[in-house]
Amino acid sequence: xxxYLIILIAILAGLITYALIQKLARQEGGGVKTSHVAxxxxxxxxxxxxxxxLELGAASPDSAYVPAKLIDGKVVAPEFLTPASE
Numbered sequence: 017x018x019x020y021l022i023i024l025i026a027i028l029a030g031l032i033t034y035a036l037i038q039k040l041a042r043q044e045g046g047g048v049k050t051s052h053v054a055x056x057x058x059x060x061x062x063x064x065x066x067x068x069x070l071e072l073g074a075a076s077p078d079s080a081y082v083p084a085k086l087i088d089g090k091v092v093a094p095e096f097l098t099p100a101s102e
Contacts, residue, residue, distance in 0.1 A: 022066045029062040 075096035084094040
């Protein structure tokens with residue numbers, strides 16, 4: 017579900033940026049500098065927000081993944097095991 021939210025945010029940011037660039041280009045008779053800056057800012061923010069969403073709830077790099085198992089006819093949920101600190 018998280019990836020669909022990120023895709024939706026990216027698409028909406030692109031559409032909003034397109035509308036903003038079109039408006040700036042019409043107002044300033046080309047407006048290349050302002051429209052490019054606006055596009056770059058929105059692209060950076062979209063990337064930053066998307067990466068932040070991907071990191072929410074992520075396990076630490078040194079953890080081990082234990083896949084789901086079937087024990088006595090019941091599914092045991094998958095989990096991430098963190099190594100014991102010494």
